[in-house]
Structure formats: C-alpha cells, structure tokens
Amino acid sequence: MNILVLIKQVPEIEKVRFDYEKGRLDRSSAGAIVNPFDLNALEAAVQIKEKIGGSVTAISMGPMQAIDALRDALARGADKAILLSDESFAGADTLATAYTLASAIRKHGTFDLIVCGEKTIDGDTAQVGPEVAEFLGIPHVAYVEEIREVCSDKIVVGARMERNYYIVELRLPGLITVTKDLNNPRLPTLRDKLRAMRAEITVWGYMDLAEEGSPRFFGLNGSPTRVIRVYTSVAEKRRSQVLSGTAHEVAQKIVQILMKNGVLR
Amino acid sequence: MCGACGVLIFAEQEDGEIHKVTYELLGKGRVLADKLGKNLCAVILGYGLNDEAQELIYYGADKVFLFNHPSLKDFDIIKYKQSIVRLVNEIKPDIFLIGATRIGRSLAPRIAASLRTGLTADCVDLDLDDEGNLVQIRPAFSGNIMAQIKTRTKPQMATVRYKVMKMSIRDPARKGEVVEMKAEPIEDTGIKILEKKKANEVNISEAEIIVAAGRGVKSPEDLRLFRELAVLLGGVVGSSRPLVDAGWIGKEHQVGFSGNTVKPRVYVAFGIAGSPQHLFGMRYSDIIIAVNKDPTAPILNFSDYYVIGDLYEILPQLIHEIKKVRCVEK
Numbered sequence: 082m083n084i085l086v087l088i089k090q091v092p093e094i095e096k097v098r099f100d101y102e103k104g105r106l107d108r109s110s111a112g113a114i115v116n117p118f119d120l121n122a123l124e125a126a127v128q129i130k131e132k133i134g135g136s137v138t139a140i141s142m143g144p145m146q147a148i149d150a151l152r153d154a155l156a157r158g159a160d161k162a163i164l165l166s167d168e169s170f171a172g173a174d175t176l177a178t179a180y181t182l183a184s185a186i187r188k189h190g191t192f193d194l195i196v197c198g199e200k201t202i203d204g205d206t207a208q209v210g211p212e213v214a215e216f217l218g219i220p221h222v223a224y225v226e227e228i229r230e231v232c233s234d235k236i237v238v239g240a241r242m243e244r245n246y247y248i249v250e251l252r253l254p255g256l257i258t259v260t261k262d263l264n265n266p267r268l269p270t271l272r273d274k275l276r277a278m279r280a281e282i283t284v285w286g287y288m289d290l291a292e293e294g295s296p297r298f299f300g301l302n303g304s305p306t307r308v309i310r311v312y313t314s315v316a317e318k319r320r321s322q323v324l325s326g327t328a329h330e331v332a333q334k335i336v337q338i339l340m341k342n343g344v345l346r
Numbered sequence: 347m348c349g350a351c352g353v354l355i356f357a358e359q360e361d362g363e364i365h366k367v368t369y370e371l372l373g374k375g376r377v378l379a380d381k382l383g384k385n386l387c388a389v390i391l392g393y394g395l396n397d398e399a400q401e402l403i404y405y406g407a408d409k410v411f412l413f414n415h416p417s418l419k420d421f422d423i424i425k426y427k428q429s430i431v432r433l434v435n436e437i438k439p440d441i442f443l444i445g446a447t448r449i450g451r452s453l454a455p456r457i458a459a460s461l462r463t464g465l466t467a468d469c470v471d472l473d474l475d476d477e478g479n480l481v482q483i484r485p486a487f488s489g490n491i492m493a494q495i496k497t498r499t500k501p502q503m504a505t506v507r508y509k510v511m512k513m514s515i516r517d518p519a520r521k522g523e524v525v526e527m528k529a530e531p532i533e534d535t536g537i538k539i540l541e542k543k544k545a546n547e548v549n550i551s552e553a554e555i556i557v558a559a560g561r562g563v564k565s566p567e568d569l570r571l572f573r574e575l576a577v578l579l580g581g582v583v584g585s586s587r588p589l590v591d592a593g594w595i596g597k598e599h600q601v602g603f604s605g606n607t608v609k610p611r612v613y614v615a616f617g618i619a620g621s622p623q624h625l626f627g628m629r630y631s632d633i634i635i636a637v638n639k640d641p642t643a644p645i646l647n648f649s650d651y652y653v654i655g656d657l658y659e660i661l662p663q664l665i666h667e668i669k670k671v672r673c674v675e676k
Binding site: 097179205223306311312313314316318320325335339 | 421424427447452460462465488493494496538612614633634635651659667668671
C-alpha cells in the first residue's frame with residue numbers, strides 16, 4: 082500500500098505569547114514542531130504499513146526550514162519525504178495550499194491512501210485535507226477516530242459527526258483526516274533520528290510542478306482570501322462581585338443567586 | 347419571489363432533525379440579505395423533509411431548495427457536494443454560509459475547492475463593507491486574536507461557529523417558496539455507511555446550566571461531585587482542556603476554543619484559572635460564577651460572582667444547601 086501523509090510545520094502554539102498591551106504575538110520563545118494532529122496521521126500510516134506492507138511518503142509545503150519537520154517524520158517511520166518550497170508558494174490560503182499539494186501528489190504518481198491530521202494548531206481550519214481530496218477527485222472521510230480494516234482497495238473507519246457515530250467503508254484511493262483519539266504517536270529512537278538526519282529529502286519548487294499545476298493558482302496569487310485586519314479579542318470583564326464568608330455562607334449565597342435567576346425554585 | 351439570491355445557507359440535518367446552527371445562519375443571513383437587498387435562500391438535502399423545508403421559511407428564508415431523495419437520507423459527502431455545487435452554479439449567490447459543525451467543516455472545503463472559491467473557517471461574526479463585500483471575522487491563535495478576512499471570488503464562503511450568532515425568530519406567518527430540486531442519483535460515490543449509532547448524548551452546547559471542572563480537581567473520582575451538582579441543577583458537567591487531555595473526562599464536555607462554545611444561563615466554574623482559550627468558549631454565558639483558590643486567577647475578572655476558596659470545601663456545601671432547598675420544596 083502506497084500511503085501519503087500530509088504534514089505541516091507549525092509554531093509551538095503554547096509558547097506563543099500574547100502581548101495584550103501591544104496587541105501583538107510574540108513567537109520568539111516558540112520553536113517549530115510537526116503539527117501534533119499530523120503525528121497521529123503519520124502513526125496511522127506507519128501502522129498500516131507495518132501490518133500490510135507498502136511505503137509511507139511524507140509531504141509538506143513550507144519554507145526550507147520545514148525540512149526539520151520532514152526529518153522528524155522520517156525518524157517516526159516515513160520512508161520518503163518531499164518538501165514543496167518556493168517563493169511562489171508563499172502566502173497561500175487553504176485553497177492554494179491544497180491546490181499545490183494536489184499538484185505535487187499527481188507528480189508523485191500513484192497512491193492508495195492519503196492521511197492528514199484533523200486540522201493544524203496554527204491555522205485551525207481543517208480545510209486543506211478535504212480540499213486536496215476534491216482537487217484529486219477522490220472520496221474522503223473526516224474526523225476518523227478508528228481504523229477497523231484495511232484492504233488493498235478499501236478501508237473501514239469510524240468517525241463521529243454531530244448526532245451519530247458512523248462506520249464507513251471508503252473506497253481507495255481515498256483520503257482520511259484523523260483525530261487525536263485514533264492512536265498514540267510513537268517516539269523516535271536515537272537510531273531513527275540519526276538515520277533521518279542523513280536521509281535525502283526531495284525538494285520541489287514551482288518549476289517541478291509546472292506540468293501538474295498552473296502558477297497562477299499557487300501561493301498568494303492563487304489565494305482568494307485575504308486577511309485585512311487583525312486585532313486583539315479578550316472576553317468582556319464582568320462585575321466580579323466577590324462572595325465571601327465560610328464555605329457554608331458562600332454556598333448559601335450561591336443558592337440565592339441560583340434562585341434569583343430561576344435555576345432553583 | 348424571483349429576486350437574486352444574495353445569501354445561501356446550508357440547512358444541516360441528521361436523522362431528519364435540523365441542526366440548530368441552521369437557525370443562527372438564517373438569523374445572520376437575513377440581516378446580510380436585507381442589507382444587500384436580495385433574497386435569503388437555503389438548501390436542504392435528505393428524504394421526507396417537506397415540513398423541515400417549510401420551517402426554514404418560518405425562520406427567515408425566502409426560498410428553500412429541497413433535494414428530496416432516499417439516497418440523500420444520510421450524509422454522503424460526494425452526493426451532497428455534487429448537488430450543492432450544481433445549485434450554486436445555477437443560482438450564483440454572493441455569499442454561502444455553512445455551520446462549522448463536523449459535517450459542515452468536512453463538506454464546505456470540498457464545495458469551495460470544486461467552485462475554486464475562498465472559504466473562511468469557523469467565523470464568529472460576519473458583516474458587509476461599503477461595497478457589499480463580506481467581512482468574515484474569525485479567531486486566530488487559540489482565540490487570542492481576531493482576524494478580518496475578505497474573499498475576492500464568488501460565492502464568498504464561510505463556515506460559522508455554533509452558539510455565537512443569534513437564532514432567528516420563528517414566524518409561522520412568513521411566506522416563501524420551496525423549490526423541489528431533482529436529485530441525480532449517483533450509484534457509487536466510494537463511501538458506504540456500514541453502521542450508524544447514536545454518539546454520546548451529552549450536548550453541552552445546548553445546556554442551560556453548566557457545572558465546570560478545571561485543573562483544581564485533584565482526581566478523576568472527584569468529578570462525581572460535579573455530576574451530582576449538575577444533576578441537581580438539571581445541567582451538564584463541563585471541563586477545561588487539561589482534564590480532557592488527562593483522559594479524566596470526554597472531549598464532548600470540553601468548553602473552550604478547541605472544544606465547544608457554550609451559552610448557558612448559568613456557568614459555574616470550579617478550579618478553572620481562565621485561560622484565554624477557555625474564556626473564548628464560555629464568554630457568552632448569561633451568568634458566570636467562579637470558585638478558585640487563587641485570588642489572581644484571570645477567570646475572576648470575567649465572572650459576575652466569584653469566591654476565593656477551596657472547591658473541596660464549597661462544592662460539597664453547595665450540594666448540601668441545594669438538597670436542603672429541594673427538601674423544603676417537597
């Protein structure tokens with residue numbers, strides 16, 4: 082089975098600090114990591130490979146430093162890695178990103194299954210996976226939290242929508258996006274890390290994708306959405322009336338508030 | 347009723363039940379369509395949904411496009427996408443809104459890619475600029491900042507976060523038109539539902555009363571107290587992210603940016619510090635009561651009433667007091 086995993090390098094969001102006074106993001110203490118959801122995608126791909134054989138190729142789009150994310154993917158079990166990096170890919174929104182990734186996937190050739198994380202922690206759109214599936218004309222299932230069965234031409238997965246949990250048979254080639262509930266990503270061993278350090282990583286620029294895609298759909302040019310303004314947003318401060326006294330007194334005060342507001346009668 | 351369609355909204359249904367985000371889309375869609383001086387349209391797919399289509403008119407739609415076919419009964423991404431793309435190409439709306447539910451967030455990008463148009467995820471507000479272009483407002487970086495986004499292609503597509511916008515008001519005297527669309531059956535889409543079962547029954551977004559637990563809780567067994575209080579108040583247990591990450595409670599209970607947005611009448615938070623991510627999810631609550639040991643916890647500024655104290659002393663007392671009130675009642 083020929084499996085592709087789409088990964089993105091993201092800032093360590095928990096270390097991105099927000100300066101409320103200046104209304105600015107401070108990323109200086111945040112390193113770059115593989116988007117955590119993509120590690121679940123990679124783990125799923127590697128587990129399938131270990132079970133039924135095949136290969137796992139990690140594909141990422143980003144600046145040259147995203148090569149570190151791909152090395153991490155190689156250390157965690159990917160066999161090959163491709164980085165899409167070019168000035169003309171920069172500034173892409175989800176549509177242009179998906180278009181570029183789909184172009185690269187076509188250039189890469191045949192595949193059976195594409196696995197993506199549910200969303201990225203920096204963009205948080207969950208759009209690129211389904212958009213890639215549409216550009217490639219293959220079916221997809223999003224929010225997969227269980228893989229029941231994998232055959233050469235189909236995969237059976239479990240995914241929760243709003244009211245129901247569905248067990249779905251997806252014909253291959255197809256795409257799934259996976260949640261964190263699917264598995265626990267493995268940690269790479271030192272040996273794996275060293276091997277990944279030496280591995281060769283293919284880098285494709287826009288000339289490499291010239292046959293599969295049109296430059297006018299890449300990067301900022303190919304992005305129909307534009308951020309026009311960014312501003313801080315904090316919840317509104319409230320009256321903050323303190324309730325004091327012993328635990329017993331405080332409990333009585335809360336009961337009174339609940340009664341006043343019709344929660345308790 | 348033959349005006350141009352200014353705003354199209356996707357009316358989401360599962361098991362024939364319309365998701366309530368639909369009425370919020372109709373509420374905002376109505377405002378936008380009126381400003382544009384155009385129609386508000388809705389599209390609904392499924393089987394046997396004539397009454398539901400009529401409901402959409404009562405809630406503000408001028409025109410409802412109904413794809414009525416047994417093969418559309420359950421959500422099939424390919425069938426839904428193809429029908430909707432066909433409709434959009436026909437009626438050419440300026441704006442197309444979809445709920446940011448799991449179904450919506452899976453479906454919208456496929457439609458956007460097929461139409462080669464821009465899509466903004468998870469909007470919390472929408473407006474029009476002076477030229478009538480859609481201004482889409484969405485949170486970024488865990489809800490710390492808001493971004494305004496415009497789209498230079500049509501339709502301008504957005505998914506909209508549930509429980510943020512106001513529902514429209516039902517008016518059974520409203521008139522509108524239901525347009526029956528021909529569903530073209532597609533034999534094999536590559537997706538086959540083998541089994542369907544009810545997901546968990548917890549629906550925290552709809553809860554009127556939420557008793558929320560945070561990092562101040564010392565062990566998963568202690569959540570028993572929260573459940574007890576929630577049952578007494580006819581509410582649901584909520585949680586901040588750390589307890590979900592620790593596996594103490596299911597994600598369906600999570601309130602916050604990466605969890606659920608809630609809008610209860612009363613939100614009682616015990617041992618929750620109040621990170622921006624958590625505040626993002628509960629900021630629309632009518633009344634917020636916070637109990638925290640730490641007098642510098644940010645949540646205190648964002649609550650209506652607060653107690654500086656130990657939840658392990660106050661929570662049992664509160665349960666005791668409420669039981670007393672209940673007994674007097676009887």
